[in-house]
Amino acid sequence: MTDATSPRPTLKYDPAAIQAKWLPVWEELRPFATDDPDDKRPRKYVLDMFPYPSGDLHMGHAEAYALGDVIARYWRQQGFNVLHPIGWDAFGLPAENAAIKRGLDPRGWTYDNIEQQKSSMRRYAASFDWDRTLVTASPDYYKWNQWLFLKLHERGLAYRKASLVNWCPYDQTVLANEQVIDGRCERCDNLVVKKDLTQWFFGITKYADRLVDDLNQLEGTWPSKVLTMQRNWIGRSSGADVIFAIEGRDEPVSIYTTRPDTLYGATFMVVAPDAPLAAELVAEGSDELRERFDAYLAEVKAQSDIERLATDKEKTGVFLERYAVNPLTGERLPIWAADYVLADYGHGAIMAVPAHDQRDLDFARRFDLPVRVVVDVNQPVTGMIPVIPEGADLEDLPELDPLADGKALTGPGRLINSGPFNGLSKNNAITKITEALRSSGLGAPAKNYRLRDWLISRQRYWGTPIPIIHCPSCGEVPVPEDQLPVELPSAEGLDLQPKGTSPLGAAEDWINVDCPSCGGPAKRDSDTMDTFVDSSWYFLRFLSVGDDTQAFDPKQAEKWAPVDQYIGGVTHAILHLLYARFMTKVLFDMGLVSFTEPFSALLNQGMVLMAGSAMSKSRGNLVKLSDQLDEHGVDAIRLTMAFAGPPEDDIDWADVSPAGSAKFLARAWRVAHDVTSAPDVVWKNGDAKLRRITHRFLADAPGLVESFKFNVVVARLMELVNATRKVIDSGAGPADPAVREAAEVTAVALNLFAPYTAEDMWEALGYEPTVALVQWRKADRTLLREESVTAVVQVDGKVRDRLEVAPNIDDASLESLARASASVVKAVGDKEIATVVVRSPKLVNFVTKR
RNA sequence: GCCUCUGUAGCUCAAUGGAAGAGCACCUCCGUCCUAAGGAGUUGGUUGGGGGUUCGAGUCCCUCCAGGGGCACCA
Numbered sequence: 001m002t003d004a005t006s007p008r009p010t011l012k013y014d015p016a017a018i019q020a021k022w023l024p025v026w027e028e029l030r031p032f033a034t035d036d037p038d039d040k041r042p043r044k045y046v047l048d049m050f051p052y053p054s055g056d057l058h059m060g061h062a063e064a065y066a067l068g069d070v071i072a073r074y075w076r077q078q079g080f081n082v083l084h085p086i087g088w089d090a091f092g093l094p095a096e097n098a099a100i101k102r103g104l105d106p107r108g109w110t111y112d113n114i115e116q117q118k119s120s121m122r123r124y125a126a127s128f129d130w131d132r133t134l135v136t137a138s139p140d141y142y143k144w145n146q147w148l149f150l151k152l153h154e155r156g157l158a159y160r161k162a163s164l165v166n167w168c169p170y171d172q173t174v175l176a177n178e179q180v181i182d183g184r185c186e187r188c189d190n191l192v193v194k195k196d197l198t199q200w201f202f203g204i205t206k207y208a209d210r211l212v213d214d215l216n217q218l219e220g221t222w223p224s225k226v227l228t229m230q231r232n233w234i235g236r237s238s239g240a241d242v243i244f245a246i247e248g249r250d251e252p253v254s255i256y257t258t259r260p261d262t263l264y265g266a267t268f269m270v271v272a273p274d275a276p277l278a279a280e281l282v283a284e285g286s287d288e289l290r291e292r293f294d295a296y297l298a299e300v301k302a303q304s305d306i307e308r309l310a311t312d313k314e315k316t317g318v319f320l321e322r323y324a325v326n327p328l329t330g331e332r333l334p335i336w337a338a339d340y341v342l343a344d345y346g347h348g349a350i351m352a353v354p355a356h357d358q359r360d361l362d363f364a365r366r367f368d369l370p371v372r373v374v375v376d377v378n379q380p381v382t383g384m385i386p387v388i389p390e391g392a393d394l395e396d397l398p399e400l401d402p403l404a405d406g407k408a409l410t411g412p413g414r415l416i417n418s419g420p421f422n423g424l425s426k427n428n429a430i431t432k433i434t435e436a437l438r439s440s441g442l443g444a445p446a447k448n449y450r451l452r453d454w455l456i457s458r459q460r461y462w463g464t465p466i467p468i469i470h471c472p473s474c475g476e477v478p479v480p481e482d483q484l485p486v487e488l489p490s491a492e493g494l495d496l497q498p499k500g501t502s503p504l505g506a507a508e509d510w511i512n513v514d515c516p517s518c519g520g521p522a523k524r525d526s527d528t529m530d531t532f533v534d535s536s537w538y539f540l541r542f543l544s545v546g547d548d549t550q551a552f553d554p555k556q557a558e559k560w561a562p563v564d565q566y567i568g569g570v571t572h573a574i575l576h577l578l579y580a581r582f583m584t585k586v587l588f589d590m591g592l593v594s595f596t597e598p599f600s601a602l603l604n605q606g607m608v609l610m611a612g613s614a615m616s617k618s619r620g621n622l623v624k625l626s627d628q629l630d631e632h633g634v635d636a637i638r639l640t641m642a643f644a645g646p647p648e649d650d651i652d653w654a655d656v657s658p659a660g661s662a663k664f665l666a667r668a669w670r671v672a673h674d675v676t677s678a679p680d681v682v683w684k685n686g687d688a689k690l691r692r693i694t695h696r697f698l699a700d701a702p703g704l705v706e707s708f709k710f711n712v713v714v715a716r717l718m719e720l721v722n723a724t725r726k727v728i729d730s731g732a733g734p735a736d737p738a739v740r741e742a743a744e745v746t747a748v749a750l751n752l753f754a755p756y757t758a759e760d761m762w763e764a765l766g767y768e769p770t771v772a773l774v775q776w777r778k779a780d781r782t783l784l785r786e787e788s789v790t791a792v793v794q795v796d797g798k799v800r801d802r803l804e805v806a807p808n809i810d811d812a813s814l815e816s817l818a819r820a821s822a823s824v825v826k827a828v829g830d831k832e833i834a835t836v837v838v839r840s841p842k843l844v845n846f847v848t849k850r
Numbered sequence: 851g852c853c854u855c856u857g858u859a860g861c862u863c864a865a866u867g868g869a870a871g872a873g874c875a876c877c878u879c880c881g882u883c884c885u886a887a888g889g890a891g892u893u894g895g896u897u898g899g900g901g902g903u904u905c906g907a908g909u910c911c912c913u914c915c916a917g918g919g920g921c922a923c924c925a
Contacts, residue, residue: 012887225919228854232921239925257925270925313923345924352925358851359923450924570919643873645862650918655861660874666887711863715873722873729889792869797906799869837905843868847905 013666015633018760022769023123025759031770032072032127034083041081045560046072047539047599049568049576050087053113054094057120059608059615060569062625063651065126066641067605067710068567070752072127074705077748077776083560085542086121086128088114090137092531093171093187096462096496105491106462110137120626124634125755127772132545136534137462141541143485144551145533146467148583150478151590153468157203158456160476164274164344165455167195172499173459174199179575194301200457200466200527204582208449211581212236214596221601223648226573233574235450240434242351242443244269244324246281247332253277253324256346256448259356260437261429264418265374266333266351267364269324270317273297273337275348281320281335293318293337300339315340315363326351327442328433329419338363346448358408371403375426377413454579456530461488461496461503463528471515471522480516486524502526535576536583539563539598557593566599570648573604603708606650615653623653635754636662642710642753665757668721668750672743672761674728676735679766686738687731692783693723694742699779701749710753717749740765748774793818794845795827811838818844 048068051061072084090110099106114135121128134141152158166175168185174197179186204211212234215227239258246253255269271278273296282293296318317338324333333351340359341350354364355373364371378400402408412426421429437443457466465486467479479486489510494503505511505526515522543556562584577599584598607614610621628637639661644651683691697720704713724742728734747761751771762771786807791814793801801821805814815838818824824846831848838844 225855229920232853235924237924255925259925315923340923340925342924350925357925359925362923448924573920643862649862657861657874663887664874670888709864712872715863718873725889790869794868794906797868802869835905837868839868843906845868845905 013662013669013757015635015662015665015756018756019123019634022756022759023125025769026125026772027122029770030130031772032076032082032084032129033131034081034129035131039081041079043083043560044075044080044565045083045539045563046075046565047084047542047563047567048086049566049572050089050535050538051117052089052092052094053110053117054098055113056116057124057625059623059625059628059653061117062124062628062637063608063641064567064569064605065121065124066638066753067603067647069126069638070642070705070710071565071567071603073752073755073772074702076127076773077751078702079775082127083132083542084128085132085134086126087134087538087542088117088136089531089535089538090114090135091142091463091528091534093173093460093462095137096460099462099491100496106496107137107491110462111135123629124638127755132542134538134541134545136531136538139485139487140546140548141538142464142488142534144537144541145464145529146479146484146486147481147551148537149464149467149529149533150481150484152202152586153478155586155589157206157586158200159203160198160200162196162198164194165197165199166192167197168192171460174455174457199455200525200529201453202456202533202582204454204578205449205451207582207585208234208236208451209447210585210596211451211578214581214585217597218600218602222599223570223602223604226570226577226602226604229573230578233451233578236447237449238445238447239430240437240443241347241446242437243327243441244333244351245327246335247323247325248284249281249322253349254347255349255351256446257351259353259430260433260443261415261421261424261426262353262356262374263326263328263351263433264415264421265353265355265372266326266331267354267370267372268352269333269335269349270338270341270352270360270363271320271335271349272341272343273300273318273339275343277349278320278337281322282337285321289318289321293320296337303339315359315366317363317367319367327437327440334369336363336367344452345450354408355402356409358410361402361406361408365403365406372417373400373402373409374415374417375409375413375429376400376416377409377411454530454532454582456533457525457527458530459502459526460528461491461494463531464488464533465504466525466527466529468525469513469515469522470525471518471520473520474515474517474522477515477517477522483516488528502528504528532575532579536579537587539566539580540587540593552592554592561593562595562597563599565601565603567603567605569607570604577602603647605647609650609652611654612652628658632658632662633665633756635665635757638755639665639714639753643714645711647708647710664718664721665750665754667725668717668746669757669761669764671721671724671728671739672747672764674734675740675743675765677737677740679740681737681740683737683741686741687727687736688738688783690723690727690731690736690738690742692786693720694738694745695779695783697749698745698777699781699784702776705752713749714753717746721746745777747771748776789841791818791841792843793821793824794843795824796848797845798827800824800827805841807841809841811840814838814840815844818846 048064072082075082095106095110098109149158166180168175168190170188170190171185175185175192180192183192184190185192212231215230218227237258239256240260241254241256243252243254282290317336320335320337322335324335326333352360354360354371356375415421415424415429421433424432434445465488467484467486469477469479471477489507494506496503511524511526513522513524540552540557540561543560544552547553580598585596587593588596610623615622636658640656640658643661644656697716701713720742724739727736727739744765747758747765748771750758758771759769788804789807791803791805792799793803801823803817815836828846828848833846834849835847
């Protein structure tokens with residue numbers, strides 16, 4: 001029926017069939033296992049942020065794991081032994097809330113979801129090492145959370161203190177600062193209130209400097225956006241502590257300022273109304289003053305954070321009828337209490353310099369306080385050179401009157417009204433005045449941080465129990481290491497409803513224990529740990545899953561860690577990454593790891609949107625991953641994720657075409673099936689043009705993958721397939737060796753994006769599975785060279801001629817060729833040539849005299 | 851308000867300071883009993899606007915416009 005002239009019957013590309021065909025083969029082959037101790041390949045650790053098992057996988061997971069898998073598969077093709085594990089961040093509120101709602105144990109709900117996600121990931125063909133999974137909710141994981149807690153406790157890095165903490169009235173639990181977004185609970189979006197409670201903290205502020213400084217190591221391999229966010233969050237600033245005497249008080253008061261140069265411009269002092277100092281200062285005042293202060297304090301405390309943070313809010317405050325003394329001038333400064341000064345930053349008190357600080361200026365204008373300019377910003381300086389614009393009329397310079405125009409002068413300048421410091425530049429004055437204060441014992445250089453210690457205790461059930469026993473006679477007693485883990489008791493019979501105290505407190509059999517120290521009756525700590533503790537070190541546990549003698553084996557850490565490439569959403573740009581970085585430094589100090597940063601490189605993938613907005617059930621724009629997989633096949637979805645754009649950009653599902661991806665895969669697949677030559681054909685006899693395209697691709701793709709330009713790789717692959725098709729249909733034909741070569745390269749490259757299709761092509765081309773372990777072929781450099789290139793000849797920048805020349809032509813020959821061109825001669829006419837720019841072999845430009 | 855990134859074909863993106871390109875989509879044609887798959891081909895641009903540096907600017911500088919992100923009483 002078929003003869004030479006009729007088209008070959010079109011083969012049917014059936015994604016469902018090839019998925020069913022290859023999945024069991026791979027399960028059998030275990031191509032991604034990393035358990036061979038004799039493996040001599042160099043190592044790479046590629047890690048995707050592990051998922052929270054809140055249901056089946058969704059489009060966001062599909063994107064993240066598609067992109068992470070490109071990287072993992074790529075490094076295998078480059079000859080690396082790639083560790084690419086997966087686990088579950090399985091503790092936390094959603095499981096507990098779901099359990100309450102459905103009357104189930106969080107355990108069952110969590111593990112059911114894990115099973116579902118696991119089977120979806122397998123079908124999705126993510127190249128995970130399935131022998132290295134972990135679940136943070138399992139006792140053999142959280143035992144080591146508890147162990148770490150005890151280690152931090154030993155080092156004074158885990159401690160309990162009473163403080164005003166963020167409290168979510170809906171979830172009935174405390175929250176870390178990091179979990180409060182715009183004054184609202186990160187999880188449930190309800191307004192957060194402040195509560196005075198005794199809670200457990202990790203001393204992350206002790207590491208603040210290192211957490212900032214070590215970010216420099218990550219410059220270039222982490223998104224600069226994330227580095228900025230980390231720096232902002234830690235919020236290091238430097239300046240000076242200045243000691244002010246207080247009239248009628250024995251003890252002086254320290255304030256912190258970043259602008260010691262403006263000390264002569266201080267016209268009043270402000271203390272935080274909720275700081276102990278404020279209460280003390282009014283204690284001896286009139287009844288009327290105390291009443292006014294108490295009313296103000298009550299008002300401030302009643303404010304939600306969201307109200308306090310409103311920047312356009314008018315300044316409020318109360319004059320405390322007391323005075324401080326400027327240590328350099330002896331000037332009396334009235335002391336006010338105002339809520340724009342925070343009790344828990346610096347010393348809870350400031351010197352106010354309204355001329356040079358916008359907040360102080362707003363306050364001064366509101367309460368008619370004096371404003372004195374001490375830095376003349378009309379004399380700005382860079383280094384030693386004044387930069388007043390040349391010819392500027394000094395009379396025309398703007399008046400220095402912040403009181404009138406409401407704008408504080410924050411820029412550089414020279415000091416005025418500052419006694420012996422007049423004439424110094426701002427930066428110079430900062431040094432000089434700080435030094436003057438230090439030598440007379442009135443101050444010292446100081447640093448401050450926005451970062452606060454990490455509040456880790458939670459009054460909820462579904463988390464790691466804190467391994468501390470409270471004994472009436474011995475106090476806080478750590479659970480001895482050999483008694484770990486402190487297992488979470490069954491939820492059965494416990495009321496998990498949030499009520500402000502941990503549900504564990506009601507587990508009588510569990511909470512009451514003998515004190516490990518004195519043997520007397522004692523109680524376990526009933527709080528559980530923030531789940532960010534779990535995820536702060538999980539990347540190390542993957543190296544030693546199943547080891548019940550240690551959290552991780554330092555020798556394995558030496559071998560694999562730190563993570564070479566971490567992949568995850570930008571939503572974790574602050575919280576998770578900061579905590580993992582902190583924990584790594586603690587482990588470094590303990591001598592357990594030899595590195596100080598956990599993730600050498602970070603890739604943030606964007607989100608998957610639908611028609612411009614985030615997908616959600618309530619919006620009714622939810623695209624179900626399982627539907628997409630059923631309709632288009634796994635490979636088409638993975639390819640769509642990679643092709644949609646740069647990984648860090650959001651993908652709008654309304655803008656992409658999974659059907660188009662499937663069409664391309666079918667084309668590629670058919671090309672492989674059209675190949676008629678045998679695997680041992682001699683490449684060099686193949687079509688030269690196609691071979692050049694193939695080898696260009698081989699040469700370019702690695703660099704593109706390594707710079708995460710997956711979309712460009714896919715576009716290049718499409719070009720390659722189109723070119724191959726052309727040779728098959730209207731060129732040298734399907735038997736040409738170049739066609740086979742191109743098809744093989746396509747199969748190997750497609751393994752990155754579409755592993756099922758790639759495997760099936762590989763089989764059609766006559767090879768055994770699995771294509772995932774086939775090495776990337778080196779490009780043949782000699783094929784990349786063009787035998788001739790087009791040189792552009794310009795006259796005065798306008799293209800006048802094009803010349804076909806040898807790629808290695810020298811400047812002189814190219815110039816004389818160009819000079820000989822008729823169109824050049826015509827364009828130059830009788831004008832004189834002034835300059836000739838030669839950039840062989842691509843360009844000659846004759847510039848004429850004008 | 852401050853800082854920052856990005857504006858190139860309908861969409862997604864390329865282009866060491868040297869000819870403005872690719873993929874997808876669109877359109878036309880071939881093919882087919884019909885439809886679709888499949889194949890061939892053609893369109894498509896003031897590189898957000900303006901100014902500057904340069905022999906030469908998408909690329910460097912200034913400015914404006916638009917969008918994204920971050921920070922926003924942390925002294």
